Amino acid sequence: MIIDTHAHLDFPDYKSDLESVLSRAKEAGVGYMINVGTSLAASKKSVTLANRFDNIYASIGIHPHDASKVSEQDWQAIESLVREPKVIAIGETGLDYYRNRSPHEDQQRIFRKHLTLAKTHNLPVIIHCREADSDCLTILQEHKNGNLRGVVHCFSGTREMARKYIELGFYISFAGPITFSNVNSLREVAKSIPVERVLLETDCPFLSPQPKRGERNEPSYLSYVIPVLADIYGLSVQDIRRITTFNAHKLFGIGEPEQEGKVAYAIRNSLYINLTNRCSNMCAFCMRETYPIVKGHHLALKKEPTAEEVIHAIGDPSGYDEIVFCGYGEPTERLDVLITVARFLKSKGKRTRLDTNGHGDLINGRPIIRELEGLIDTICISLNADTAEKYEEICKPVFGEKAYPALIQFIKEAKQVLPNVQVSLVEMPGVDVEKCRKIAQELGVDFRVRRHDVLG
Ligand code: SF4
Incomplete structure (x- = not known):
């Protein structure tokens, strides 16, 4: 069993065939998926999806792209959604200085609100960070306390930045791009991270791995990412499946890990x-x-x-x-x-x-x-x-x-x-x-x- 820790199955891309997508996920051994909200509307849809399917959980939050549009009312609605039983994380939130769709001050303000919400409810946070690692780390440091934890999703930063996130207790997840032929530097970064801190994700419908690059992504395509990670860490495919599933359980509390010691x-x-x-x-x-x-x-x-x-x-x-x-x-x-x-x-x-x-x-x-x-x-x-x-x-x-x-x-x-x-x-x-x-x-x-x- 494996866990897709970052999917957007509420997107219109799955309107006509969600059941087939979920059935292929099951065949590929994807036991659980976390559907990640990117806006208030998408967060509500995440919760609806999670209530409809036993093996889907919800994360709620507003993407940094939309930080400047978040009203007080929107935020109150996010705060009430957090009490839904299948909400297990806050995000995706963070900073995106690559697309710069909201001013940096707004992105930082809304990011801080997400972190406070996560800490108040003792939930992990799912972070989107593009070309903003320095500010992201500064804000995480400000909020660092016993229960601040989370994952930097679809990691694209440097080795040094990865090390700093790890030191803060964060996990790192890799999606389809780790399979692309021209990303040796990303694979080198991945190699420097202990596999005990790595999570699987698709970020579907985006970022399909090789050989599906350019097509709509879906959770079953994790089967293309896992062998690449196995190669990077010198482990078997089974090892990556088991380790990342355990990591996801540790961070999000989903799945059923072994309780007894193995001989x-x-x-x-x-x-x-x-x-x-x-x-x-x-x-x-x-x-x-x-x-x-x-x-x-x-x-x-x-x-x-x-x-x-x-x-x-x-x-x-x-x-x-x-x-x-x-x-x-x-x-x-x-x-x-x-x-x-x-x-x-x-x-x-x-x-x-x-x-x-x-x-x-x-x-x-x-x-x-x-x-x-x-x-x-x-x-x-x-x-x-x-x-x-x-x-x-x-x-x-x-x-x-x-x-x-x-x-x-x-x-x-x-x-x-x-x-x-x-x-x-x-x-x-x-x-x-x-x-x-x-x-x-x-x-x-x-x-x-x-x-x-x-x-x-
Ligand atoms: S098992 Fe014993 S020898 Fe090995 S690391 Fe633990 S305490 Fe040290």
């Missing part, structure tokens, strides 16, 4: 195994306590699975390139299960990887690396600091000062026993990346730097 979950062409919530670290960047979601998968386990349950959850592993013991906690906390499952995977000829904090010996009270010989092809060990003091500060290991020397010893032993050993570092302020790289070089293992805001 086995796919990202790209790898299958990840989640054995436990437990870990001997409490890393500053870890999402276990706060946000147990990785690439749209819910990972907080209600109960630790047995080896049989893990094997059952894996099913047929033949379609995956690699099976990774990773997940929400530290896999070596459940060494017996890990070994049983790895043995099963090896019997099927699968490549295996273990992502670990390197505390396996301390956790199990014995050197464990020989037990993994022949079962694990690649081990990726989190180094995370160039000194024991820094490691304790960032990772807060339950083993205290013993943890870092034991981790280094574990890397050395892994190098002796396993075919591929990699150490990784999550970029954190105060961590010396080059010193960590040097440690990896001296240990003779590969080195990888990870962004703290990118998981999976």
